[in-house]
Amino acid sequence: MSPRARTAALCGAILAVALAAPWIAPAIVVQMAFLWLMILFALTWDVCGGQMGYNSFGNVVFFGIGMYVCAVIQRDAGLGYFTAVFAGMGAGAVACTAFAALLGPAMLGLRGPYFAIGTLGLGVAAADLAAATEYIGAGSGMAPPVYPGGAGSARFYYYVLMALAMLAWLVLRWLYSRRFGLAVNAIRDDEDKAEAMGLHTTRYKAVAWCVAAFFLGLAGGPTGNLVGFIDPRELAFAGPTFGVWMVLMAMLGGRGTIWGPVIGAAIFHVTQELFWTYLLGWQRVAMGLLIVLIVLFFPKGVMGWLAERWPRRFARGAVR
Amino acid sequence: MSNITLLFDTPVLALQLLADGILVGAIFALVAYGMALVWGVMKMINIAQGELVMLGGYVVIELAKVGLHPLAGVPVAAVVLFVFGWILYRLVIFRVVDRDLFISLLATFGLSILIQQLANGIFGSDVQSVDASLGTLLFFGGMLTLAKVKLIAFAAALVVGSVLFAFLRYSRLGQAIRATAQDARAARVLGIDTGRVYAATFAINAAICGAAGGLVAMTWIIHPYLGLTYTLRSFMIVIAAGLGNVAGVLGAGAGLGVAENLAGFVFGTEYQTACVFLLLVAILVARSTLLRRGRRYLQ
Numbered sequence: 001m002s003p004r005a006r007t008a009a010l011c012g013a014i015l016a017v018a019l020a021a022p023w024i025a026p027a028i029v030v031q032m033a034f035l036w037l038m039i040l041f042a043l044t045w046d047v048c049g050g051q052m053g054y055n056s057f058g059n060v061v062f063f064g065i066g067m068y069v070c071a072v073i074q075r076d077a078g079l080g081y082f083t084a085v086f087a088g089m090g091a092g093a094v095a096c097t098a099f100a101a102l103l104g105p106a107m108l109g110l111r112g113p114y115f116a117i118g119t120l121g122l123g124v125a126a127a128d129l130a131a132a133t134e135y136i137g138a139g140s141g142m143a144p145p146v147y148p149g150g151a152g153s154a155r156f157y158y159y160v161l162m163a164l165a166m167l168a169w170l171v172l173r174w175l176y177s178r179r180f181g182l183a184v185n186a187i188r189d190d191e192d193k194a195e196a197m198g199l200h201t202t203r204y205k206a207v208a209w210c211v212a213a214f215f216l217g218l219a220g221g222p223t224g225n226l227v228g229f230i231d232p233r234e235l236a237f238a239g240p241t242f243g244v245w246m247v248l249m250a251m252l253g254g255r256g257t258i259w260g261p262v263i264g265a266a267i268f269h270v271t272q273e274l275f276w277t278y279l280l281g282w283q284r285v286a287m288g289l290l291i292v293l294i295v296l297f298f299p300k301g302v303m304g305w306l307a308e309r310w311p312r313r314f315a316r317g318a319v320r
Numbered sequence: 321m322s323n324i325t326l327l328f329d330t331p332v333l334a335l336q337l338l339a340d341g342i343l344v345g346a347i348f349a350l351v352a353y354g355m356a357l358v359w360g361v362m363k364m365i366n367i368a369q370g371e372l373v374m375l376g377g378y379v380v381i382e383l384a385k386v387g388l389h390p391l392a393g394v395p396v397a398a399v400v401l402f403v404f405g406w407i408l409y410r411l412v413i414f415r416v417v418d419r420d421l422f423i424s425l426l427a428t429f430g431l432s433i434l435i436q437q438l439a440n441g442i443f444g445s446d447v448q449s450v451d452a453s454l455g456t457l458l459f460f461g462g463m464l465t466l467a468k469v470k471l472i473a474f475a476a477a478l479v480v481g482s483v484l485f486a487f488l489r490y491s492r493l494g495q496a497i498r499a500t501a502q503d504a505r506a507a508r509v510l511g512i513d514t515g516r517v518y519a520a521t522f523a524i525n526a527a528i529c530g531a532a533g534g535l536v537a538m539t540w541i542i543h544p545y546l547g548l549t550y551t552l553r554s555f556m557i558v559i560a561a562g563l564g565n566v567a568g569v570l571g572a573g574a575g576l577g578v579a580e581n582l583a584g585f586v587f588g589t590e591y592q593t594a595c596v597f598l599l600l601v602a603i604l605v606a607r608s609t610l611l612r613r614g615r616r617y618l619q
Contacts, residue, residue, distance in 0.1 A: 055422050057429075106605045111617050113365050113421050114604055117555050121600040124548060128594035138590075240548070244429060251426070285441060288434030295427040296415050 018162050022155045031273055033158040033226055036165040038269045040219050041242060042249035042261030043168050044212040049247060050255030051176065052208050053188030054108060058119030060243040061126045062213040064236035065099060066092030066220025068136050071144045071230055081148050089221040096217030097210045104206035111191075120239065127237035142230040157226035161219065168215045173258050175211065184208050188256070244291065252294050254303025263302050323586050336464050337581045343470040344539065345577025346477035349570045350532040351550055352557035353481060354525035360563045361501040361521045362417050364424035368432040369554055370547030372526050375435065376401050376533020377542035378443050384450040391452060394476065394534035398527040405526025409519045417518055432547055440544040447543045473535040480531055484524070485566055497521055549593060556600045559607065 018036075022029045041063075048054040070088030077084055103122075110118050131139040147153035175181060183204045186194040195201045224230045234241075245268065253264025271290065275283040298305075306314040327334045351373055358366050379400050380393035388396070412431060416424040454468040488494035499507040500517045508514050536542060557576055561568030579599060584592035611617055 055425075106609065107601075109608045109612055109617070110604055113425055114559070114608070116422065116425055117365070117552070118601050118604045120548075121552055121556075121597040121604075124552065125594045125597035125601070128591070128597070132588075132590035132594065240433060244426075244433070247426060282441065284437040285434060288430055288437050291430030292412060292427055292434060295423060295430055296412065299423055 015166070018166075022158050026155075029154040029158050030226065031269075033154065033161050035266065035269045036158070036161040037219060037223055038245070038249060038265040039262050040161070040165040040168050040215060041246040042253065042265040043165070043172055044215045045246035046250045046255060046257075046261045047172060047184070047208050047212045048205075050250055050257070050260070051181065051188065052184040052205065053191075054111075054205065054209075055116045055247065056119040056209075057116050057239065057243050057247065058121070058123035058126075059212055059216060059246060060237055060239055061119075061123050062096040062100065062216035063220045063223075063242065064126060064130065064232070065096050066217030067224040067230055067236045068092075068130065068142070068220070069095050069217070070221025071142050071224050072136065074144050074225075075142075081145065084145075085221060085225065089218050092221050093214050093217040096213040096220075100210045100213035101206060104209045105202055108202065108205040108209060120243075123237060123239035123243050127233050127239060130232035130237055136232075137230070139232065141232060142224075143228065144225045144230065147225070153228075154226065157222045160222040161226070164215065164219050164222070169258070169262065171215075172211070176258060180204070180207070185256075248291055248294055250301075251299060252301050254301030254306075257303045260301055260303040267302070327585070332464055337585055338578055339464070339466060340470070341578030341581040342574045343466075343474045343577070344581075345574035346474045346570070347532050347535050347539070347573075348550075348553050348557060348576055349573025350477045350480060350535075351529055352554035352561075352573055353484065353566070353569050354528040354532075355551075355554040356558045356561075356563050356569060357484075357497075357521060357528075358525045359558065361497055362413075362518050364413075364417060364421065365428070365555070366522075366525070367425060367428040367551050368435060368547070369525075369529060370550030370552075371432045371435040371439075372401055372405070372529035373533040373536060373550045374439060374542060374544065374547050375404065376530030377537035378439065378448075378533075379530065380534035380537045381448050381450050381542060382443075389452070390450045390534065390538050391472065393450075394531050397530040397534040399530075401530025401533075402523045402527035404530075405523035406519055408526070409522040413522055414515065414518065432551070436544050436547055443544065445544055447541045448537075449541045450537050452538045467539070469538050473539050476531070476535060480528060481566065481570065484528065493517075493520060549596075552597060552600055556596075556603060560603055 021032055025032070041059075045056065045059055048056055048059075066089070069092040070085070073079075073088035073091055074081075074084040077087065079087060107115065107118060107122075130136060136142055147156065149156065183194070183199055186197070186199060187201055187204060191201055220236070224235070227235060230236055249264040249268045250261045251264065252268055253262065254260030272283075272287065275286045275290075279286050300308075303314065327337075351369060354372075355366060355369050358364065376397040379397040380390050383393040383396060384390050408431070412427065413424075416427045452469045452472075454472070457466045457468060457471070458464070459466070488498060496507070496512045496517050497520065499510070499512060500514050500521075504514050507517070533542070553576060557569055557572040560572040560575075576596070576599075580592060580596050583595035583599075587595060608617055
């Protein structure tokens with residue numbers, strides 16, 4: 001089979017399994033919905049982190065903003081349930097993209113550890129602000145309206161998140177195959193040289209961040225509804241969990257590849273669910289240990305390992 | 321905004337905020353000095369800095385429960401954390417010292433989560449503190465109150481800072497540490513065991529944090545999740561002051577303490593930490609924008 005046909009077959013198989021999954025295993029629909037969310041997290045983090053070399057610890061800000069915008073529209077706009085959800089998702093995505101465009105040029109002027117810690121500060125500040133603002137329920141959180149179709153809620157949001165993750169994958173794959181992909185890779189390899197070659201680095205960096213923000217903003221709304229309760233620190237702006245996991249998942253799968261974040265997210269999420277099941281009480285400790293171990297011993301990830309093992313098949317350019 | 325006019329109407333209140341801020345700022349400066357030491361010598365940023373502070377606090381609290389006075393507990397905490405830091409270096413940190421900065425950042429982030437969760441499991445998630453029962457000084461007929469323990473913490477921070485300064489300047493190991501900071505390769509050529517120097521540096525940093533944690537436990541509160549705020553504060557102080565600038569670190573620490581107190585008073589305490597972190601982002605962006613005029617960037 002040609003590589004193209006092979007990729008198409010693989011994608012078809014994944015799609016078929018994903019569509020059937022909620023009917024095959026109805027007991028774990030929520031966990032599977034979170035799997036798609038994790039894939040989306042890792043993919044969007046990788047736009048800046050892996051492809052462009054700007055390691056952000058604060059992308060979770062966009063996720064939280066999207067979630068709150070959606071919930072506020074559902075609460076206050078007076079629309080029907082499904083109209084409100086989709087309007088809220090759209091508004092969340094627009095708000096996040098605008099926020100990223102506004103903040104991008106200033107934040108992305110920082111490099112290396114300064115960018116990483118600056119975004120970390122942004123994430124913590126957002127959590128604190130959300131936890132102090134009465135309009136969105138402050139520290140006691142917010143509950144989105146109840147799903148009208150009864151028990152079908154989890155399944156509905158499973159399909160929404162699945163569609164979003166797949167859409168993100170397709171859009172990013174398309175973007176990476178264009179000039180955009182080359183440009184952000186050039187910025188990662190040597191930003192000063194890229195700029196000297198006439199690339200508008202600031203513009204590309206801001207666009208890359210906006211792309212990530214757009215998808216995270218879209219995903220916020222459905223996640224808030226799926227969980228049914230928005231806690232500012234534990235769910236919306238969960239920097240020490242989601243914010244770090246994004247980085248870890250992309251790293252575990254292989255930074256700077258299109259399949260890496262998907263594989264990393266899948267492995268990470270399954271491991272995490274197993275921890276919750278079998279190590280209850282110590283699952284967070286195990287999580288911390290896992291993070292350290294991945295960073296110390298497996299920083300190139302699955303794709304990096306495959307590329308070293310079978311360079312002809314998996315090295316750069318072969319995986320498309 | 322009525323709070324701002326209140327500040328101008330009652331200068332004693334402003335003085336109170338100022339004094340409290342400077343006193344607590346000295347503790348921040350201590351933690352930041354440790355971070356600057358590790359950053360300068362080992363070329364890595366330790367995100368688990370705040371967790372070391374937290375552990376130091378718990379050592380003092382646990383010792384106080386068995387009857388040791390908290391002030392006597394502070395040096396013990398420093399020693400315990402020194403050993404802990406050495407072990408941590410031998411187990412984890414030595415693997416990331418000469419690697420990409422991002423790797424060390426992420427590895428220490430993982431460590432911080434690990435330590436924080438272990439502390440949560442061992443000590444519980446309750447907010448704890450320890451009462452040194454030293455009384456309070458009153459000025460202006462009771463308008464201005466200064467807890468003696470805060471003054472002592474301030475003095476202790478200054479003492480630790482100056483001892484460290486003298487140690488780095490005059491002792492054999494301190495000279496080796498400074499040589500490694502300047503050029504690790506040349507130091508190795510000249511026969512300095514840089515691995516040992518790194519271990520000592522990290523352990524000293526942990527000891528400083530441990531002492532600071534003890535002081536925090538006396539003057540403030542300790543809970544398993546406070547680490548990240550101390551890490552970010554010290555990062556902020558270090559970038560405001562620059563590496564290897566002791567007076568600058570102390571000044572920036574005091575400034576941060578005052579800014580934090582003022583923000584808490586003006587906007588309300590629930591916004592206090594958010595203001596601090598927005599200040600961090602603002603400082604970073606301002607510094608990089610200034611540098612960018614000369615086509616340079618923070619590094």
